Amino acid sequence: MKRQGIHIERLSKRYGSGDTAFLALKDVNMHVAPGEVVGLIGPSGSGKSTLLKCLGAVIDPTSGRMTLDDKVIYDDGWKVRDLRALRRDQIGFVFQAPYLIPFLDATDNVALLPMLAGVPNDEARRRALELLTALDVQHRARAMPSQLSGGEQQRVAIARGLVNHPPVILADEPTAPLDSQRAMAVIRILNDMARRLQTAVIVVTHDEKIIPTFRRIYHIRDGVTHEEAGEGRGFD
Amino acid sequence: MISLAGRDILHAWGKFVFTGIGLGLLIGVTLTMAGVYRGMVDDGKVLLDNSGADLWVVQKDTLGPYAESSSVPDDLWRSVRAMPGVAQAANVTYLTMQVGHGERDVRAMVVGITAGGSAEPGWPPHLVEGRQITRGHYEAVADLAAGVRLGDVLRIRRNHYRVVGLTRRMVSSSGDPMVFIPLKDAQEAQFLKDNDAILMQRRRTEANPAFNRPAVPDLLDAVIASQTSNSYVNAVLVRTAPGYTQQEVAEPIRRWKRLTVYDRPQMESILVGKLIATSARQIGMFLVILAVVSAAIVAFLIYTLTMDKIREIAVLKLIGTRNRTIAAMIVQQALVLGLIGFVVGKITATFAAPLFPKYVLLVPFDTAMGLVAVMAICLLASVVAIRVALRVDPAEAIG
Numbered sequence: 001m002k003r004q005g006i007h008i009e010r011l012s013k014r015y016g017s018g019d020t021a022f023l024a025l026k027d028v029n030m031h032v033a034p035g036e037v038v039g040l041i042g043p044s045g046s047g048k049s050t051l052l053k054c055l056g057a058v059i060d061p062t063s064g065r066m067t068l069d070d071k072v073i074y075d076d077g078w079k080v081r082d083l084r085a086l087r088r089d090q091i092g093f094v095f096q097a098p099y100l101i102p103f104l105d106a107t108d109n110v111a112l113l114p115m116l117a118g119v120p121n122d123e124a125r126r127r128a129l130e131l132l133t134a135l136d137v138q139h140r141a142r143a144m145p146s147q148l149s150g151g152e153q154q155r156v157a158i159a160r161g162l163v164n165h166p167p168v169i170l171a172d173e174p175t176a177p178l179d180s181q182r183a184m185a186v187i188r189i190l191n192d193m194a195r196r197l198q199t200a201v202i203v204v205t206h207d208e209k210i211i212p213t214f215r216r217i218y219h220i221r222d223g224v225t226h227e228e229a230g231e232g233r234g235f236d
Numbered sequence: 237m238i239s240l241a242g243r244d245i246l247h248a249w250g251k252f253v254f255t256g257i258g259l260g261l262l263i264g265v266t267l268t269m270a271g272v273y274r275g276m277v278d279d280g281k282v283l284l285d286n287s288g289a290d291l292w293v294v295q296k297d298t299l300g301p302y303a304e305s306s307s308v309p310d311d312l313w314r315s316v317r318a319m320p321g322v323a324q325a326a327n328v329t330y331l332t333m334q335v336g337h338g339e340r341d342v343r344a345m346v347v348g349i350t351a352g353g354s355a356e357p358g359w360p361p362h363l364v365e366g367r368q369i370t371r372g373h374y375e376a377v378a379d380l381a382a383g384v385r386l387g388d389v390l391r392i393r394r395n396h397y398r399v400v401g402l403t404r405r406m407v408s409s410s411g412d413p414m415v416f417i418p419l420k421d422a423q424e425a426q427f428l429k430d431n432d433a434i435l436m437q438r439r440r441t442e443a444n445p446a447f448n449r450p451a452v453p454d455l456l457d458a459v460i461a462s463q464t465s466n467s468y469v470n471a472v473l474v475r476t477a478p479g480y481t482q483q484e485v486a487e488p489i490r491r492w493k494r495l496t497v498y499d500r501p502q503m504e505s506i507l508v509g510k511l512i513a514t515s516a517r518q519i520g521m522f523l524v525i526l527a528v529v530s531a532a533i534v535a536f537l538i539y540t541l542t543m544d545k546i547r548e549i550a551v552l553k554l555i556g557t558r559n560r561t562i563a564a565m566i567v568q569q570a571l572v573l574g575l576i577g578f579v580v581g582k583i584t585a586t587f588a589a590p591l592f593p594k595y596v597l598l599v600p601f602d603t604a605m606g607l608v609a610v611m612a613i614c615l616l617a618s619v620v621a622i623r624v625a626l627r628v629d630p631a632e633a634i635g
Contacts, residue, residue: 049634058554058631087630088556099551099633101240103247108238115237116557144247160555172634 003034004069005200006055006168011064011074013050013223024050025061026223032200034167037191039211039230040204042220048204051220055202056091056170057083069167088117092161092199094190096173098153100145100160106132106152107141110159117164124163131159134196135189151182155189162193169194171203180209187213240552240561241568244545255537256573260580262533263610266526267585268592270602273519275595280409280507284500287328288357289473291486292498300496301330301470302409302503303511308495310423313350313472319488321480326350327469328358329422332408335382335415336391342382344415345408346392348422348469357473360416366401372418377401379413390415393428397421409507411594419469427466437463527613534577535617538570542621546628554630563622567615574614578607 013025024047032038042048053059054066057073066074068090073080080086087093100109110128115121132138135155140148148156154174161169171190175183187203187210194201205211214230245252283302292301293308293316300306310327317325329348334341349358354368360377366386369375376397378384388399397417406414417425429437438460442448447459474497476485486497498506508516542549549562582603589596 053631053634056554056634058629058634084553084556084558086556087554093554093633095551095633099547101548101551103240103244104238108243112238113555116555116561121238 003167003198003200004067005031005033005036006066006068006202007031008055008066009064011051011054011061011066013047013054013059014062024223025054028064028220028223028225030218030225030227032168032202034198034200035195036216037187037194037201037203037214039214039217040202040220041206041211041217046220047223048220050223051225052170052172052202052204055168056093057086085117088113089164090166090168092164092166092169094154094158094161094169094171094174096176098145098150098157100148100153100156102145105142105144106137106148106156109145109156110163113160113163127163128159131163132156134193135159150177151185154178154182154186158186158189158193162197162199165197165199167200169199169201171201173205173207174203175205175207175210183207183209184213237561239568240565241572244565245569245572251541252569252573253576256576257580259530259533259537259573259577261584262526262530263577263581263606264584264588265581266523266530267581267598267602267606268588268596269519269522269526270606271585271589271596271598272592272594273516274597274599274602275411276409276512276515277508278597279407279411279595280512281504282405282407283409284503284507286361286406286414287473288359288361288475290476290482290500291474291489292503293325293472293474293489293493294470294496294498296494296496298496299506299510301328303506306470307468308470308472310419310467310469312469312493312495315493316472316474316489319485319492321477321485322474323477324355324357324475326352326357326473327419327471328473329419329426329470330408331422331426332410332412333392333425337382337384337388341391342384343412344378344382345410345412346422346425347414347416348419348425349416350419357475360401360403360406360414362403363401364404366399368401369416369418370400373421374398375400375418377403377416379403379406379415381407381411381413382415392417392421393425395421395425405595407595409511423466423469427464429464434464527609530610531613531617534570534573534614535620537573538566538614538618538621539624541569542566542625546625547633549625549628550630550632553628554633559626562625566621566625567618570614570618570621571611574610578610581606581610 008030011025011028015022015024054061060079061074063076107125107128111124114124114127129141132141137152137155140152145153175186190201212231217228217230219226294300295306295308298304298306313325313327327350331346333346335344350356369377374397376390376399378399380402384399386399390397441460448456476482482499486499489495489497585598589598
């Protein structure tokens with residue numbers, strides 16, 4: 001199946017009803033192609049988190065349409081039945097803090113997702129090791145999260161986001177706790193993996209260091225997005 | 237799929253083990269309480285077993301001789317012995333009192349037994365050391381629980397008894413050790429007054445013109461002699477002859493002798509159902525309270541352990557973990573905690589039981605029931621934590 005990335009049209013999200021209704025997203029349009037890394041930038045309260053939650057199938061939009069590859073996820077009130085399975089198989093998450101499961105080692109933190117999807121343990125661990133090798137943390141495969149450095153933890157978290165080969169990765173401030181060098185390394189890894197796995201990557205960030213690396217940026221303010229070309233040329 | 241609960245327990249094993257030990261001590265107390273009740277019931281049964289009787293003939297309309305006082309004439313046993321189906325009949329007295337032993341005294345059940353030997357009902361069936369009583373006065377066979385040794389001297393009222401034999405597990409239904417002495421001595425001990433009381437009673441009798449008649453000089457001496465002797469016993473123990481049922485033997489005694497006769501099941505129901513009923517209810521209340529406290533503690537522990545993992549649970553839910561996987565993780569952890577607690581509790585109860593002054597009987601059935609109860613309590617206690625975990629919004633992982 002040819003990958004088509006993530007596409008949203010006129011996506012709106014309203015909280016509350018009547019006089020207290022608040023429109024957090026207003027007819028948001030967005031398209032991220034496979035292999036592309038885009039930035040989503042906006043001040044606090046602009047609707048970034050709401051958009052990320054809608055894209056991550058954590059909350060339902062009030063209206064609008066969203067497709068992942070050729071699969072319709074939301075369409076004006078209609079939604080796919082099993083959002084939990086969708087999050088597991090079709091969406092990768094990378095958080096500001098790595099949020100690794102503290103009682104699983106690096107390999108099992110990554111392998112947990114395919115295991116949850118029913119992949120046999122050995123196969124899931126093989127996939128996890130493959131990704132950890134690609135992210136250059138294979139030497140820490142048996143280490144517990146508390147034994148990993150911040151950068152290593154973030155790479156393991158990226159591996160976890162990628163392990164099921166989802167069509168889209170949602171990265172929420174993935175470089176916030178890192179210094180410039182490590183932040184650039186993370187963005188480089190995301191670009192590299194996006195290109196290799198043909199995954200669309202949306203990076204929500206305030207980080208001035210990495211904003212110049214994006215080719216396309218979505219600015220969001222008061223629930224409305226504006227697309228503009230970034231300064232960056234990626235890491236080709 | 238890997239066991240999330242197992243990995244979490246291995247990762248934080250110290251927390252689980254120490255929590256389990258704390259819980260285990262509570263479970264140990266609960267098991268010991270159940271053992272105390274079982275010990276009381278067993279003491280009652282041992283008392284009946286050791287009496288060697290099939291029937292207990294007691295004063296009419298009393299629950300004697302163990303639950304109520306009962307007095308029957310000490311020559312009654314002859315007529316009972318002559319009843320059909322009676323193989324043996326023997327007098328017996330029971331008196332729970334403080335028995336002097338050196339500088340201290342011991343709470344004991346003093347049993348008066350007739351002459352005859354260990355084949356007679358009422359005699360201690362087995363000795364662990366020494367011999368049975370062979371003299372008519374001032375010899376005793378005592379239980380080891382009284383803390384005596386062969387050759388020790390016991391003081392009962394004003395008389396001294398030399399210990400010639402020792403028994404094991406010969407106790408009253410209250411767990412007091414038994415001290416066997418000759419029947420005549422025991423009858424005297426039941427009614428023996430101090431010297432001042434005897435003197436005062438003699439004076440009163442002498443002052444009574446009905447007894448002190450110059451025309452009948454021996455009357456006063458006869459009355460005084462009757463006042464200082466006791467011709468009553470508490471019960472007649474009966475052993476039935478082969479070929480007779482207990483009911484067949486008991487019914488004619490009840491009918492023709494105007495006495496109350498209890499068989500073994502009836503005596504057991506008196507001991508268990510009446511004598512220790514209040515203590516059993518008391519212990520039952522303790523068990524209920526301990527069960528509730530254990531449940532509350534397990535619920536709190538599991539709730540705390542779950543709250544410590546709220547962020548991880550949010551992440552697990554966000555990446556698509558099923559609710560039932562998360563619920564199973566919490567339930568498994570609760571059950572493991574309960575299992576650790578139960579093992580610690582069982583070991584604690586086993587080692588603590590011999591230290592108790594009264595007999596504590598830990599029976600396998602109670603252990604099995606305890607395990608089931610602990611597991612059920614842990615299962616119930618995990619419900620609160622599961623509800624909290626299932627309400628966690630996966631969006632919390634995003635912020």
